[in-house]
Amino acid sequence: MNTPSNAVPETSVDARGIAPAAVSATRPMYWSVRRELWENRSLYVAPLIVAAVMLSGFLISTIGLPHRRRAVLLLGPAQQRAAIERPYDMAAMMILATAFIVGVFYCLDALHGERRDRSILFWKSLPVSDLTTVLSKASIPLVVLPLIAFAIIVATQADMLLLSNAVLRMNGVSGATPEQMPVFQQDTGALACADLRLASSRLRLGAPRDVSLGRAAAVLDRRPREDCARHFVYRLDAEVPPDGSHGDGFRFRRGLEDRIHGTTHPGEVPEHARSLGRSALRHRVPRCGGPAAPRPRTDLIRRALSQSLA
Amino acid sequence: MICIEARGLRKAYGTTIALDGVDLRVEEGRILGLIGPNGAGKTTALNAILGLTPYYGELKVLGRDPWAERDLLMRDVCFIADVAVLPRWMRVSHALDYVAGVHPRFDRAKAESLLAKTAIKRASKVRELSKGMVAQLHLSLVMAIDAKLLVLDEPTLGLDILYRKQFYDSLLNDYFDRSRTILVTTHQVEEVQDVLTDILFIDRGRIVLDRTMEEFESRYLEVVVRPDHVAAARALRPIHERQVFGGSVLLFDRADRQQLAALGDVRRPGIADLFVAVMGSPNQAQGAVR
Structure with missing residues (x-):
C-alpha cells in the first residue's frame, strides 16, 4: 500500500492510515499556489489591465510615430536610443510598479485574511502542512509575481515592437529592432533572447526585400564588440562576404539583383518602387568604405536619410 | 481499535483554564456527542484533537500526535467547524479541484454525485450560496473523503430545522458505517439524541458524564x-x-x-x-x- 513516492515515514499503528494514493510532496504546493491565485486574481489581472492600458496608449501614440521617428533618427546615437527605448521602459516600469503594489497588498493580507474569515479552519482540515501553506504564500511575491510581471512585460513589449514596426514599415521608416527592447538588454536573458532574435530575424528574412539594419551594421562592424553575445546571431550572418558571392541563399543574391536592377532602371518597376528605392538608398551607404571602427547603425540611417533627403 | 485517547489533557488561555485534565477514550465506530454549556471547553478539546492548538498532557488520535503531525492526521480525519468556514471567494468547482488535488482519499465522483442531488451550481461562489447550501457543499466534500474520524463542531449552527434533519440523515445513512467514528458537538441536543452512540458532558474543562446510549x-x-x-x-x-x-x-x-x-x-x-x-x-x- 505504501508506494515509493510516499516519502513521509508512516508511523501510524494502523496500516490503513497509509494513504492509498500517495500525494507527492509537490502536489499540495502546486494546489496551494493555485488557490492563492484563485483567491487573489488581482495578482495577474492588475498587471494585465495596466499592460492593456499601456498598449492602447501606445497604439494611440503611433498616429504620429513615423514623423517623430524621423526626427529622432536625426539625433545623436545615445539620445536616439533613449528616445526609442522610452515607451518600452515606461510600459515595463508601470507593470512592475503595479505588480509591486499588488504584491504589497497581498503580503499585508496573506497570513491574516484566512484567520479573520475563519476559513483557516477549512484549510487546516486538509492534509496540507503549515510549512507548505507558508511557503506557497511566500512564493507568490517572491517567485510567482515576478514571473507574471516578466511574462506580461515581454508580451507587452513584443506587441509594442510589432505594432511600431508595422506602423513604421507602412510609412517607409525602418522600425526598432528587437534588441532595442529593454528586456533583451538583460545579460541574463541573452540566451533566450538569442532564440527570439533568431526567430524574429527569420521573420524579417521572409519579409519582402526588407533592409535589415542590424545586418548592415554587423557587416560593417566586424570587430568583436562588448555585447558580442547579443550579436551572435547576426555575426553568423555577417560571416558572409558582403558581395554575396557565396552562402546565405536567396536573400543576398536578391539584394544584389535589386541593386544591379536598381542602378540600371531606378524606380522603373511600379510594384517594386519602394523596395528599389530603399535598396538604392542602401546602395549609397558606403559599405566597407569607411574605417572599420565601431559605427552605430543609427549613424548610417542618419547619413542615408540626409543623403536621400538632399 | 482506539480512535482517540487522551490522558490528563490540559489547556489554558492565560489564566482561563479551558481544559482541566480531560481523560477520554473513544473506540472506533462510535458516534460521540460532546455536549456542554458555552465556554465548557468543547471547541478547545476539538482543536486539540485536530492539532489546531498545542496542549499539555497525552493525546493520541488514530495513533498520531495531532499537534506534531496534523497534515498526516488530516488524511484520515475530516472536520466541519461550522457553515461559515468555507472561504467565501471560492467557487464550487475550485473547492472540488483543490480538495481533489491535495487529498489522497477524496473521491471526486462521489462528491459530484452528492452535489448533483442539491441545487448547487458548479460555477457559483460560496458567498452566493445560502447558509444551508454551504453546509450541503461542505458535507458533500467531507462525505466524499474516505476518512476514519469525522469531527463536527456545531455543524448545523444557524440552519433551519429541515436542513438540520437532512444533515444528520445523510450523515447517518450515506456516511456512517461501523468502521468510522464521528465526534460531534452541538447545542441542539435533542436532534442528535437518536444519532449518538455515546454521550460526553463537559463543563469547565472537565468531563462530568461519560455514558454510552445503552x-x-x-x-x-x-x-x-x-x-x-x-x-x-x-x-x-x-x-x-x-x-x-x-x-x-x-x-x-x-x-x-x-x-x-x-x-x-x-x-x-x-x-x-x-x-x-x-x-x-x-x-x-x-x-x-x-
Missing part, C-alpha cells in the same frame, strides 16, 4: 409524579426535579422501575433533561457521575 437508556428514568406522591418520590433521591404543568418531573438514576411506576408515569428522559440535571445542579452532578 447505559443512558437503562440507567435514567423520568417520572411525572402526581402532586400527592411528590414527597414519596423525593425520598427516592432523584437527581433532578422540575415543575411542569400539573405536577413535578423527577429524574432518577438507577432507580427501580416498579417502584417508580407506582408514583406516576415512567418514561425515558431526553439527553437535554439529563444535561439540565447534571449541569444545573453542581452538587447533584457529582452523584450522577459516581
Whole structure:
C-alpha cells in the first residue's frame, strides 16, 4: 500500500492510515499556489489591465510615430536610443510598479485574511502542512509575481515592437529592432533572447526585400564588440562576404539583383518602387568604405536619410 | 481499535483554564456527542484533537500526535467547524479541484454525485450560496473523503430545522458505517439524541458524564409524579426535579422501575433533561457521575 513516492515515514499503528494514493510532496504546493491565485486574481489581472492600458496608449501614440521617428533618427546615437527605448521602459516600469503594489497588498493580507474569515479552519482540515501553506504564500511575491510581471512585460513589449514596426514599415521608416527592447538588454536573458532574435530575424528574412539594419551594421562592424553575445546571431550572418558571392541563399543574391536592377532602371518597376528605392538608398551607404571602427547603425540611417533627403 | 485517547489533557488561555485534565477514550465506530454549556471547553478539546492548538498532557488520535503531525492526521480525519468556514471567494468547482488535488482519499465522483442531488451550481461562489447550501457543499466534500474520524463542531449552527434533519440523515445513512467514528458537538441536543452512540458532558474543562446510549437508556428514568406522591418520590433521591404543568418531573438514576411506576408515569428522559440535571445542579452532578 505504501508506494515509493510516499516519502513521509508512516508511523501510524494502523496500516490503513497509509494513504492509498500517495500525494507527492509537490502536489499540495502546486494546489496551494493555485488557490492563492484563485483567491487573489488581482495578482495577474492588475498587471494585465495596466499592460492593456499601456498598449492602447501606445497604439494611440503611433498616429504620429513615423514623423517623430524621423526626427529622432536625426539625433545623436545615445539620445536616439533613449528616445526609442522610452515607451518600452515606461510600459515595463508601470507593470512592475503595479505588480509591486499588488504584491504589497497581498503580503499585508496573506497570513491574516484566512484567520479573520475563519476559513483557516477549512484549510487546516486538509492534509496540507503549515510549512507548505507558508511557503506557497511566500512564493507568490517572491517567485510567482515576478514571473507574471516578466511574462506580461515581454508580451507587452513584443506587441509594442510589432505594432511600431508595422506602423513604421507602412510609412517607409525602418522600425526598432528587437534588441532595442529593454528586456533583451538583460545579460541574463541573452540566451533566450538569442532564440527570439533568431526567430524574429527569420521573420524579417521572409519579409519582402526588407533592409535589415542590424545586418548592415554587423557587416560593417566586424570587430568583436562588448555585447558580442547579443550579436551572435547576426555575426553568423555577417560571416558572409558582403558581395554575396557565396552562402546565405536567396536573400543576398536578391539584394544584389535589386541593386544591379536598381542602378540600371531606378524606380522603373511600379510594384517594386519602394523596395528599389530603399535598396538604392542602401546602395549609397558606403559599405566597407569607411574605417572599420565601431559605427552605430543609427549613424548610417542618419547619413542615408540626409543623403536621400538632399 | 482506539480512535482517540487522551490522558490528563490540559489547556489554558492565560489564566482561563479551558481544559482541566480531560481523560477520554473513544473506540472506533462510535458516534460521540460532546455536549456542554458555552465556554465548557468543547471547541478547545476539538482543536486539540485536530492539532489546531498545542496542549499539555497525552493525546493520541488514530495513533498520531495531532499537534506534531496534523497534515498526516488530516488524511484520515475530516472536520466541519461550522457553515461559515468555507472561504467565501471560492467557487464550487475550485473547492472540488483543490480538495481533489491535495487529498489522497477524496473521491471526486462521489462528491459530484452528492452535489448533483442539491441545487448547487458548479460555477457559483460560496458567498452566493445560502447558509444551508454551504453546509450541503461542505458535507458533500467531507462525505466524499474516505476518512476514519469525522469531527463536527456545531455543524448545523444557524440552519433551519429541515436542513438540520437532512444533515444528520445523510450523515447517518450515506456516511456512517461501523468502521468510522464521528465526534460531534452541538447545542441542539435533542436532534442528535437518536444519532449518538455515546454521550460526553463537559463543563469547565472537565468531563462530568461519560455514558454510552445503552447505559443512558437503562440507567435514567423520568417520572411525572402526581402532586400527592411528590414527597414519596423525593425520598427516592432523584437527581433532578422540575415543575411542569400539573405536577413535578423527577429524574432518577438507577432507580427501580416498579417502584417508580407506582408514583406516576415512567418514561425515558431526553439527553437535554439529563444535561439540565447534571449541569444545573453542581452538587447533584457529582452523584450522577459516581
